Amino acid sequence: MIRPVQGYSLIVFDWDGTLMDSTPTIIAAIQSACRDLGLPVPPDEAAAWVIGLSLQDALLAAVPTLEQAQVPAFVARYRFHYLTRDPQLKLFSGAEQMLAGLAERGARLAVATGKSRVGLERALDATGIRRYFDTTRCADETFSKPNPAMLFEIMRELDVDPAAAVMVGDTSHDLQMARNAGIHGVGVTYGAHAKEELAGCAPQTLVGSIGELSGWLAGRVAARAA
Numbered sequence: 001m002i003r004p005v006q007g008y009s010l011i012v013f014d015w016d017g018t019l020m021d022s023t024p025t026i027i028a029a030i031q032s033a034c035r036d037l038g039l040p041v042p043p044d045e046a047a048a049w050v051i052g053l054s055l056q057d058a059l060l061a062a063v064p065t066l067e068q069a070q071v072p073a074f075v076a077r078y079r080f081h082y083l084t085r086d087p088q089l090k091l092f093s094g095a096e097q098m099l100a101g102l103a104e105r106g107a108r109l110a111v112a113t114g115k116s117r118v119g120l121e122r123a124l125d126a127t128g129i130r131r132y133f134d135t136t137r138c139a140d141e142t143f144s145k146p147n148p149a150m151l152f153e154i155m156r157e158l159d160v161d162p163a164a165a166v167m168v169g170d171t172s173h174d175l176q177m178a179r180n181a182g183i184h185g186v187g188v189t190y191g192a193h194a195k196e197e198l199a200g201c202a203p204q205t206l207v208g209s210i211g212e213l214s215g216w217l218a219g220r221v222a223a224r225a226a
Contacts, residue, residue, distance in 0.1 A: 007222030009106075011109055012111070014174045015111055018169050018174075021092050023192045026051050026082065028085070029078050030062050030063075037077060040065055042063060052192065055078070055116065094214065096128075102221060112137050112177070115139065148177055151181035166204070167186070172201050186206075187205075
């Protein structure tokens with residue numbers, strides 16, 4: 001059972017759909033890759049549902065008819081379509097200001113994402129927000145969500161008790177990972193998964209904007225010991 005906290009000393013963020021406004025781009029890349037290979041094109045909802053999983057898990061879930069032998073070609077086409085749109089991707093408005101404010105209050109910040117390490121490094125460099133994070137974990141370095149391994153590794157590295165950590169994400173995969181790790185979860189409803197699906201994961205709260213998320217977290221940061 002998750003214990004009540006006086007405040008969070010560690011806030012872990014998902015990336016796509018939580019900090020980065022990339023959900024439409026990921027959906028489009030999955031659908032375009034399907035068209036390239038003559039595979040059934042999943043509707044937006046099905047393509048969005050897999051966001052946050054490791055790439056191979058996501059593709060197999062979004063395109064059930066995809067055969068294992070087709071995976072390398074599909075991955076190549078997906079990456080082509082994603083990377084052609086990548087330079088236009090932006091953080092959600094207010095995301096950097098939120099991170100700066102939380103860091104100033106003494107919170108330790110981290111990322112746990114379904115992106116590859118190469119993809120996250122590219123995104124951190126492009127957005128210029130690397131300096132706000134104490135550590136990051138990617139799906140190609142450990143187990144994919146909703147397995148809690150990324151969160152366990154982050155908490156162990158930063159020496160943070162689960163009772164003082166919270167996971168922020170836009171998918172049920174994020175919130176289920178938080179539950180599996182025994183920490184609190186916050187769902188954002190402006191990303192990939194529907195509000196009703198997020199609510200089914202029993203988060204501490206659901207928020208509908210970066211501004212609302214920033215306000216909720218700012219009042220719950222634990223003071224860092226001197």
